[in-house]
Amino acid sequence: MIASSTANRSYWALKAPDREPAEPAAGPLSADVAIVGAGLTGLSTAWHLKQLRPDADVVLLEAETVGNGASGRNSGWVMPHLGLDPAALKLVYGAERTRAALEFAYAACDYVEELVGELALDCDYRRHGYTLVAVDEAGREELDATLKLYRDLGLGDKLEPLPAEEVGAHYGSPLLVAGVREPAGALLDPMRLVQGWERRVSDAGVRLHERSPVLRIEQAAGCRTLTTPTATVDAKQVVLATNAYTQTIAGLDRGLRLGQAPLYVYGAMTEPLSDELWAELGWERRDAIKTVLSMPHIFHPMPDGRIHLAYEVHVDWPARAASDFRVEFAREAERQLHALFPPLRDVRIEYHWGGPVSLTLDLVPHIGITPDRSLAYAFGWWGHGVSVTQLTGKLLAEMVTGAGDEVKRPWFARRRSLPWPTAGSARRIVGPLIGGQRLMHRRRLRGSPLA
Numbered sequence: 001m002i003a004s005s006t007a008n009r010s011y012w013a014l015k016a017p018d019r020e021p022a023e024p025a026a027g028p029l030s031a032d033v034a035i036v037g038a039g040l041t042g043l044s045t046a047w048h049l050k051q052l053r054p055d056a057d058v059v060l061l062e063a064e065t066v067g068n069g070a071s072g073r074n075s076g077w078v079m080p081h082l083g084l085d086p087a088a089l090k091l092v093y094g095a096e097r098t099r100a101a102l103e104f105a106y107a108a109c110d111y112v113e114e115l116v117g118e119l120a121l122d123c124d125y126r127r128h129g130y131t132l133v134a135v136d137e138a139g140r141e142e143l144d145a146t147l148k149l150y151r152d153l154g155l156g157d158k159l160e161p162l163p164a165e166e167v168g169a170h171y172g173s174p175l176l177v178a179g180v181r182e183p184a185g186a187l188l189d190p191m192r193l194v195q196g197w198e199r200r201v202s203d204a205g206v207r208l209h210e211r212s213p214v215l216r217i218e219q220a221a222g223c224r225t226l227t228t229p230t231a232t233v234d235a236k237q238v239v240l241a242t243n244a245y246t247q248t249i250a251g252l253d254r255g256l257r258l259g260q261a262p263l264y265v266y267g268a269m270t271e272p273l274s275d276e277l278w279a280e281l282g283w284e285r286r287d288a289i290k291t292v293l294s295m296p297h298i299f300h301p302m303p304d305g306r307i308h309l310a311y312e313v314h315v316d317w318p319a320r321a322a323s324d325f326r327v328e329f330a331r332e333a334e335r336q337l338h339a340l341f342p343p344l345r346d347v348r349i350e351y352h353w354g355g356p357v358s359l360t361l362d363l364v365p366h367i368g369i370t371p372d373r374s375l376a377y378a379f380g381w382w383g384h385g386v387s388v389t390q391l392t393g394k395l396l397a398e399m400v401t402g403a404g405d406e407v408k409r410p411w412f413a414r415r416r417s418l419p420w421p422t423a424g425s426a427r428r429i430v431g432p433l434i435g436g437q438r439l440m441h442r443r444r445l446r447g448s449p450l451a
């Protein structure tokens with residue numbers, strides 16, 4: 001039974017300090033650079049642009065309010081990952097590119113810590129890593145294969161295997177049979193992070209307009225014109241930081257319109273656990289855990305004594321009401337929690353929500369700029385965007401201003417995007433793959449309380 005529900009707002013959004021939204025854009029406006037989307041990509045780009053060119057007139061246009069997208073809805077894991085999981089990445093792109101992608105992601109995690117400190121982004125940041133855990137023999141083998149892969153890539157020092165006999169006891173779950181720690185990971189409150197960024201961006205002199213959805217972008221002589229319901233903005237350069245929403249803007253070419261497809265993912269939050277329950281459970285490190293199942297689920301302890309869960313994805317959005325999926329997800333998440341942690345059998349989920357991440361056909365993000373340098377973009381961030389989007393903001397700012405060394409950019413920021421063949425093809429291709437994965441998941445767990 002789900003204890004209570006809310007509108008589709010994340011727990012972090014509901015608990016964040018109240019703030020007055022910025023005024024919508026009004027009238028004909030002009031700017032040197034217009035950034036579309038105030039998630040982590042857009043906010044970081046805006047701030048880095050002002051560091052590189054303090055005199056640039058930068059406008060940031062957000063359809064709703066800052067953090068309305070995945071940046072204010074995610075689980076708050078700062079993860080050293082990019083795109084596909086490393087084994088799949090190696091299969092598709094080879095060892096060299098996989099290592100480069102992971103190195104970028106590790107650098108991104110360090111950069112987040114640097115930014116949080118330097119900009120005093122008050123977001124409950126805690127770098128105590130996270131642990132990949134196995135609940136079956138196949139999972140244990142997967143963890144061994146991951147350790148070997150990292151060693152082969154020269155990244156063996158990044159992961160720490162845990163003694164198998166300690167894992168279940170540490171987290172209070174008889175089902176856990178193996179674990180590998182990823183110490184570089186961190187946890188934070190995503191909405192407070194976004195709000196912290198918003199303050200720094202405004203301090204830097206960026207003009208933020210919320211409730212200002214960009215409906216269309218057209219090319220004109222020497223500028224691009226952005227149209228919102230209440231304004232037009234002529235900008236010499238535009239940065240698209242709209243991730244899973246990019247296809248909703250009219251006037252973009254095929255590569256951008258079909259460059260990615262939205263994939264919906266879900267989060268949930270339990271009621272607070274009593275001190276007695278926490279004592280029974282153990283979990284002294286208070287780090288997050290992620291099972292290595294075909295459909296991963298993650299659990300992490302919150303500073304206020306709750307447990308946050310994330311599990312389940314679907315590509316039907318927006319064809320089927322996302323709210324139906326949210327309730328189904330929350331029921332299943334609660335069942336998984338009870339099965340994995342028997343002492344929590346009476347703990348209820350209090351909040352559940354969902355949000356879109358962005359899936360590219362070649363399963364890596366795309367970061368680029370048009371040859372005339374008038375339009376830069378970054379999309380294709382899915383479940384690992386918190387770290388890498390903030391470093392990408394720096395890259396985008398360098399691309400727009402012409403700073404930085406193009407040759408030194410990561411390989412996925414030097415290639416053309418590979419669009420989906422049609423608007424519906426992601427659903428047709430990925431939907432059955434997810435269905436198949438779910439089936440595998442059920443088969444694999446047959447006989448387990450998690451099945």
Ligand SMILES: Cc1cc2nc3c(=O)[nH]c(=O)nc-3n(C[C@H](O)[C@H](O)[C@H](O)COP(=O)(O)OP(=O)(O)OC[C@H]3O[C@@H](n4cnc5c(N)ncnc54)[C@H](O)[C@@H]3O)c2cc1C
Pocket residue numbers: 036037038039040041042061062063064065066067068069070071072073074075076077078079212213214215241242243244245246248249265266267310353354355356357381382383384385386387389
């Ligand atoms: C439930 C959930 C859990 C996740 N968990 C994690 C996690 O633990 N760790 C991790 O690393 N990643 C996680 N992710 C993914 C991560 O949140 C994203 O990859 C990242 O936030 C993407 O940031 P962004 O700024 O590119 O996009 P977004 O945050 O989606 O920002 C895009 C912004 O553009 C705005 N916009 C859209 N269209 C327009 C328009 N036409 N005009 C103006 N503005 C527009 C939107 O309102 C939005 O604010 C999770 C995502 C979800 C949904």
